Amino acid sequence: MDIRRDITLSYTHDVRFTQGAFAPANETLASVLTTDNEDIVKVLVFIDDQLELNTSVQKYFEAQHSLELVTAPIPLPGGEAAKNDWTHVESIWRAVHDHRLCRHSYIIAIGGGAILDLVGFAAATAHRVIRHVRMPTTTLSQGDGGVGVKNGVNFFSKKNWVGTFAIPHAVVNDTDFLKTLPEREKRAGLIEAVKVALIRDRVFYERIEKLAPALARLNHEALVEVVAQSAAHHVDHIATGGDPFEYGSARPLDFGHWAAHKLEQLSNFKITHGEAVAIGIAIDLRYSVEIALLDKATANRILALISNLGFATSAPELDAKDDQGQLEILKGLEEFREHLGGELTITLVPKLGEKVEVHEMDSAAVRKVLSASKA
Numbered sequence: 001m002d003i004r005r006d007i008t009l010s011y012t013h014d015v016r017f018t019q020g021a022f023a024p025a026n027e028t029l030a031s032v033l034t035t036d037n038e039d040i041v042k043v044l045v046f047i048d049d050q051l052e053l054n055t056s057v058q059k060y061f062e063a064q065h066s067l068e069l070v071t072a073p074i075p076l077p078g079g080e081a082a083k084n085d086w087t088h089v090e091s092i093w094r095a096v097h098d099h100r101l102c103r104h105s106y107i108i109a110i111g112g113g114a115i116l117d118l119v120g121f122a123a124a125t126a127h128r129v130i131r132h133v134r135m136p137t138t139t140l141s142q143g144d145g146g147v148g149v150k151n152g153v154n155f156f157s158k159k160n161w162v163g164t165f166a167i168p169h170a171v172v173n174d175t176d177f178l179k180t181l182p183e184r185e186k187r188a189g190l191i192e193a194v195k196v197a198l199i200r201d202r203v204f205y206e207r208i209e210k211l212a213p214a215l216a217r218l219n220h221e222a223l224v225e226v227v228a229q230s231a232a233h234h235v236d237h238i239a240t241g242g243d244p245f246e247y248g249s250a251r252p253l254d255f256g257h258w259a260a261h262k263l264e265q266l267s268n269f270k271i272t273h274g275e276a277v278a279i280g281i282a283i284d285l286r287y288s289v290e291i292a293l294l295d296k297a298t299a300n301r302i303l304a305l306i307s308n309l310g311f312a313t314s315a316p317e318l319d320a321k322d323d324q325g326q327l328e329i330l331k332g333l334e335e336f337r338e339h340l341g342g343e344l345t346i347t348l349v350p351k352l353g354e355k356v357e358v359h360e361m362d363s364a365a366v367r368k369v370l371s372a373s374k375a
């Protein structure tokens with residue numbers, strides 16, 4: 001006997017924008033921490049160690065009578081270090097275990113994309129998933145990763161090798177967090193906005209061009225506008241793109257990312273994700289000109305915007321070779337394919353706001369572009 005039944009699931013991806021999330025009168029966070037019955041719900045908070053919020057978080061929860069903050073917010077080291085050290089996963093599980101959280105409890109992660117990926121993974125695997133709320137604190141995580149549905153940590157020296165797809169219970173984007181970011185991190189999220197505009201929305205792309213002088217100065221209002229629009233595009237793609245859990249081989253939101261992931265690894269994560277994506281996009285634009293997919297004037301226009309926003313479009317690491325004299329960066333293509341599974345699928349941009357998928361990259365053309373892009 002064969003049994004075959006369809007199981008239909010429906011999720012709501014709840015992304016809120018606010019300012020001053022832990023001000024006593026701000027109800028955004030409390031309103032997403034819903035309780036199913038009269039019981040008091042446990043809340044465990046993990047926080048990026050670059051943020052000083054402990055007192056306001058504790059005061060906020062003292063005023064919430066249906067929620068119990070089981071312990072002071074637990075700090076985790078911000079940045080890629082968080083994802084490179086498996087013992088952090090175990091320490092999060094340990095806290096969940098010791099404070100006896102259940103599947104109706106909440107785990108809140110406050111931090112950059114690295115902390116969100118780490119805590120999201122631990123939350124998705126403890127008790128087979130504990131309700132998880134993300135509070136992204138960087139431009140990159142508020143506009144891209146933090147509003148996505150993936151989590152993960154690095155393993156075997158490979159980015160995001162372990163992870164899950166898990167739609168968070170809610171995401172609260174507090175734009176005030178962006179104010180304390182170092183310049184480099186403020187800038188980082190802009191490239192994901194450029195990326196999503198290039199593949200989806202010419203009007204948004206031109207708006208970024210118009211705002212470029214203010215964005216280059218890292219003006220707060222301009223950053224907030226572009227990050228919010230970027231978040232809306234990322235969420236829209238996930239909700240309507242037909243493949244939220246990436247069963248297929250295409251991953252348009254990873255335009256420019258095959259080289260970027262490898263470059264981050266080759267630089268030992270000294271080049272940040274955003275900086276690597278800028279270089280990855282530059283490589284794919286130059287490659288597209290080389291194979292006559294994109295006209296040179298448009299490519300130069302986009303490269304000029306990327307530079308005007310303060311990103312480099314090349315790096316010495318592109319030149320790194322292995323013992324056999326092979327360019328290391330080229331291994332990024334195969335690693336990208338392996339990570340996605342199935343056929344190699346690379347998204348390229350033939351026109352502003354449009355994308356195409358290709359299944360092979362002409363290695364002579366890639367090599368030519370790489371040697372022309374040397375820093």
Ligand SMILES: NC(=O)c1ccc[n+]([C@@H]2O[C@H](COP(=O)([O-])OP(=O)(O)OC[C@H]3O[C@@H](n4cnc5c(N)ncnc54)[C@H](O)[C@@H]3O)[C@@H](O)[C@H]2O)c1
Pocket residue numbers: 048049050051077078079080083111112113114115117137138139140141144145146148149150151152159177178179180181182185188273274
């Ligand atoms: N899950 C996804 O879909 C997805 C998508 C894109 C990127 N990512 C991942 O996100 C990570 C990058 O995240 P990121 O760019 O947000 O940076 P990050 O998490 O590496 O943080 C960068 C630095 O900023 C600090 N920081 C964070 N918020 C701060 C604040 N408000 N004020 C001062 N300092 C602050 C952190 O401590 C860290 O030192 C990468 O690991 C990347 O792979 C995940």
Ligand SMILES: [Zn+2]
Pocket residue numbers: 144192257273277
């Ligand atoms: Zn990215």
